[in-house]
Amino acid sequence: MLRLRKPALGFTTRFFSSKYDISVVRNIGIIAHIDAGKTTTTERMLFVSGKTKRMGNVDEGDTITDFLPQERSRGITIQSAAISFNWQNKYKINLIDTPGHADFTFEVIRALKVLDGCVTILDAVAGVESQTEKVWKQAKGIPKICFINKMDRAGAGFSRTVKELMTKLKTRVVLINTPIFASDAQSGELVFEGVLDVVNQKTLIWDTRDPEKVSINNVFEGSNRFEELYKLKESLVETLSEFDEQLVEYFLDNADGDYMKIPPDVINKSIRKCVLSGQVSPILCGASFRNIGVQPLLDAVANYLPSPLEAKRPEFNNDVPITVSAKDGAIINKNKNFCVAQAFKVITDPIRGIMIYVRVYSGCLNSGFSVYNSSTGAKFKIGKLVVMHANVAEEVKQLRCGEIGVLTGSTVSENVRTGDTIIAHNMKKDGLRSLDKVKELGLKINPIDSPPPVFSAAIEPRTLGNKKVMEESIAALIREDPSLHVRIDEETGQTLLSGMGQLHLEIAKDRLLNELNADVEVGKVMVSFKETLSSSTMLKKVETESGYRLSILVEPLADAEDNRSSNEDWHYLSTDNNFLVVEKSPVFTSHNWPLQISYAQFVSAIMSSSIVALQKSGRIGQFPLHSCVVRVKGDWNVPTDATSVSQVLTLSRSLISNTLTELNDCAFAILEPIMNVSVSVKQEDIGDVLQDLTGARKANVLAIDDEHTLNNGEDTDIVFQKLAEEQYLPVDTTLGQANISKGATVNKIIRGLVPLKEMVMYTNKLRSLTQGRGTYHMAYHGMEKVTNDRISSILEGY
Numbered sequence: 001m002l003r004l005r006k007p008a009l010g011f012t013t014r015f016f017s018s019k020y021d022i023s024v025v026r027n028i029g030i031i032a033h034i035d036a037g038k039t040t041t042t043e044r045m046l047f048v049s050g051k052t053k054r055m056g057n058v059d060e061g062d063t064i065t066d067f068l069p070q071e072r073s074r075g076i077t078i079q080s081a082a083i084s085f086n087w088q089n090k091y092k093i094n095l096i097d098t099p100g101h102a103d104f105t106f107e108v109i110r111a112l113k114v115l116d117g118c119v120t121i122l123d124a125v126a127g128v129e130s131q132t133e134k135v136w137k138q139a140k141g142i143p144k145i146c147f148i149n150k151m152d153r154a155g156a157g158f159s160r161t162v163k164e165l166m167t168k169l170k171t172r173v174v175l176i177n178t179p180i181f182a183s184d185a186q187s188g189e190l191v192f193e194g195v196l197d198v199v200n201q202k203t204l205i206w207d208t209r210d211p212e213k214v215s216i217n218n219v220f221e222g223s224n225r226f227e228e229l230y231k232l233k234e235s236l237v238e239t240l241s242e243f244d245e246q247l248v249e250y251f252l253d254n255a256d257g258d259y260m261k262i263p264p265d266v267i268n269k270s271i272r273k274c275v276l277s278g279q280v281s282p283i284l285c286g287a288s289f290r291n292i293g294v295q296p297l298l299d300a301v302a303n304y305l306p307s308p309l310e311a312k313r314p315e316f317n318n319d320v321p322i323t324v325s326a327k328d329g330a331i332i333n334k335n336k337n338f339c340v341a342q343a344f345k346v347i348t349d350p351i352r353g354i355m356i357y358v359r360v361y362s363g364c365l366n367s368g369f370s371v372y373n374s375s376t377g378a379k380f381k382i383g384k385l386v387v388m389h390a391n392v393a394e395e396v397k398q399l400r401c402g403e404i405g406v407l408t409g410s411t412v413s414e415n416v417r418t419g420d421t422i423i424a425h426n427m428k429k430d431g432l433r434s435l436d437k438v439k440e441l442g443l444k445i446n447p448i449d450s451p452p453p454v455f456s457a458a459i460e461p462r463t464l465g466n467k468k469v470m471e472e473s474i475a476a477l478i479r480e481d482p483s484l485h486v487r488i489d490e491e492t493g494q495t496l497l498s499g500m501g502q503l504h505l506e507i508a509k510d511r512l513l514n515e516l517n518a519d520v521e522v523g524k525v526m527v528s529f530k531e532t533l534s535s536s537t538m539l540k541k542v543e544t545e546s547g548y549r550l551s552i553l554v555e556p557l558a559d560a561e562d563n564r565s566s567n568e569d570w571h572y573l574s575t576d577n578n579f580l581v582v583e584k585s586p587v588f589t590s591h592n593w594p595l596q597i598s599y600a601q602f603v604s605a606i607m608s609s610s611i612v613a614l615q616k617s618g619r620i621g622q623f624p625l626h627s628c629v630v631r632v633k634g635d636w637n638v639p640t641d642a643t644s645v646s647q648v649l650t651l652s653r654s655l656i657s658n659t660l661t662e663l664n665d666c667a668f669a670i671l672e673p674i675m676n677v678s679v680s681v682k683q684e685d686i687g688d689v690l691q692d693l694t695g696a697r698k699a700n701v702l703a704i705d706d707e708h709t710l711n712n713g714e715d716t717d718i719v720f721q722k723l724a725e726e727q728y729l730p731v732d733t734t735l736g737q738a739n740i741s742k743g744a745t746v747n748k749i750i751r752g753l754v755p756l757k758e759m760v761m762y763t764n765k766l767r768s769l770t771q772g773r774g775t776y777h778m779a780y781h782g783m784e785k786v787t788n789d790r791i792s793s794i795l796e797g798y
């Protein structure tokens with residue numbers, strides 16, 4: 001028996017204090033459908049790496065990463081938690097465990113923004129579920145490893161899940177290990193006990209009572225697993241050879257044409273190359289709950305996922321030269337001392353106050369640095385820097401290129417929001433003096449998109465005296481979670497809180513009442529409708545005696561996208577798919593900037609006024625505007641001696657409101673959220689469920705498939721179907737050969753697009769139609785114009 005566990009480091013040990021080697025850093029995320037086992041796998045990773053001394057369990061509510069009271073009581077992940085640990089005393093892994101529930105999709109989006117690689121977890125019984133497909137698409141361009149978890153469950157199908165991965169996610173795969181089962185002496189049933197390691201040509205069998213004990217044995221020619229291993233290794237090498245000529249050369253020159261003679265380091269190098277170029281996804285299997293398969297998964301993270309040196313570059317608003325050096329990491333604009341970081345998460349800690357999570361993309365951030373927020377134009381000093389281990393903080397002096405850490409301190413809280421770009425300069429005392437005004441100070445990493453909120457609820461203080469506490473508490477919630485939105489209804493004066501779903505609003509209510517002690521009453525949860533424009537407004541212009549000049553119009557997003565040119569600068573307005581477009585000024589350029597205020601401050605002022613003006617301007621139901629563009633013409637002017645942007649703010653707000661007021665009613669249309677719904681039912685219930693969906697719920701049914709079908713209707717790819725058929729896969733002994741192609745259960749999946757309004761209270765209806773056997777999952781698909789015959793029913797509810 002070997003012990004695979006590494007010595008515990010404890011929470012406060014800095015991993016690589018003196019010499020910093022960026023190539024050993026792995027910034028990874030764990031993504032999957034709800035309940036696939038993300039948190040359980042994270043918890044086991046922390047244990048086997050020596051980070052924790054005991055294993056937490058989701059079911060007992062004592063995990064490290066799910067530390068919010070709501071997470072522990074409900075057994076689900078609500079917010080993504082970041083934790084750092086090391087592996088093999090060499091690799092430093094910064095891991096983010098993300099939520100699987102569709103209502104918390106923003107948490108996944110913002111984590112993916114700063115991650116370099118992902119582990120996708122799958123439930124071996126459920127296979128590729130709808131949210132897996134969604135997060136896979138969201139993680140486009142990020143190298144991914146797949147871990148087929150829950151191999152211990154009855155009905156687990158390893159090969160069936162691999163086939164689904166290939167056909168539904170359209171990915172090429174290489175099998176790193178496959179399951180090993182043993183026959184239970186008493187029941188005769190197959191019990192999952194370990195894996196066949198294809199790369200190292202070994203078997204790994206876990207002692208489930210002690211997760212650190214693993215029995216590792218070579219598979220020699222003539223032994224009972226050799227034939228299977230040979231076929232798997234052949235398939236692995238053949239797939240890699242399609243993408244890696246060096247491996248073909250090695251095979252021909254050094255391995256005498258024998259797949260088994262290619263050593264693990266050569267295979268690992270080839271897999272790494274193919275994973276980084278996005279050509280294949282390595283597949284591993286295990287049962288985290290039974291502590292099986294986690295160590296090989298961590299090896300795969302270290303071996304195959306990119307370091308920050310190899311990771312995809314962030315997308316910037318401006319073209320700027322980026323080079324990479326092994327010592328310094330990314331160097332932006334040939335300036336080694338130029339630090340660019342992005343804030344991706346804000347939390348309020350009861351002891352430390354506001355904490356801003358950042359990812360450093362170039363240079364170093366030091367505690368006490370003067371920094372610049374190029375998204376808002378604010379300058380401020382950062383306080384302490386810390387690295388988080390879930391909810392435990394370790395103070396550090398510096399965050400270096402590629403690292404993920406947290407900014408703290410009172411100045412930080414007022415000056416940074418989620419998505420902002422932080423810029424620092426490590427050369428002079430006044431770190432900002434020698435930076436290029438537009439190329440460096442104007443550099444912004446594209447912000448983090450927040451999907452539109454689809455549900456809202458009115459919130460009222462129980463007494464008038466509680467109004468201020470309520471407003472401050474809502475502001476604190478939104479600062480942490482920008483996928484929550486608040487607006488005041490102009491007509492009723494009510495405060496409306498909107499979010500991604502019913503659960504999202506329920507959790508927000510819970511936090512307002514119990515964590516933030518806001519004594520509020522929350523009304524009925526209602527669907528959030530929007531309005532949009534079908535034609536542009538007139539251009540409105542203002543010119544003041546003191547020298548301000550602004551020309552603004554509002555247009556439909558589709559029109560602005562059709563006419564997009566390099567002469568304009570696009571800024572996302574943080575909500576409702578709205579944008580601000582600023583046409584380039586021929587007067588104020590990078591070389592000629594005589595103004596006291598910065599470009600970032602000017603843009604930020606118009607962004608704020610646009611957000612407020614667009615929220616109030618719907619004509620038919622007074623809903624917020626969606627998919628619109630506020631365009632500022634390039635002839636704008638600000639007096640050179642103006643030190644504040646308050647005038648820009650006031651003027652732009654009234655221009656936008658006035659030009660929208662002048663539009664005809666027929667230029668507005670109501671939009672409603674449409675959901676991607678999949679309902680899983682028994683064959684005998686399908687008729688009733690279908691009738692209810694297509695009748696009362698106005699569903700557009702796209703497909704009815706067998707569960708585990710390899711064809712997911714919508715966009716089947718013949719090439720991947722064929723590749724999946726040709727892929728060598730071990731027989732799913734737990735299911736029997738026939739089940740690989742036929743599907744293990746008789747459940748049917750109905751997939752369709754349904755207006756969210758018609759899905760309210762669906763849980764109860766489905767329960768009664770299926771005697772509690774049916775389940776469903778829905779996720780936001782998009783906003784669609786409401787047909788004329790439904791407008792009155794929508795307005796009735798408001």
Ligand SMILES: Nc1nc2c(ncn2[C@@H]2O[C@H](COP(=O)(O)OP(=O)(O)OP(=O)(O)O)[C@@H](O)[C@H]2O)c(=O)[nH]1
Pocket residue numbers: 032033034035036037038039040041058059075076077078098099100101149150151152153286287288289290
């Ligand atoms: N049988 C079995 N159950 C598992 C395994 N891994 C996780 N589970 C169980 O599956 C359930 C969900 O596990 P979680 O780790 O919370 O799943 P998750 O993907 O983090 O869930 P969300 O974050 O809420 O989406 C819990 O009851 C776990 O005990 C496994 O390997 N085998």
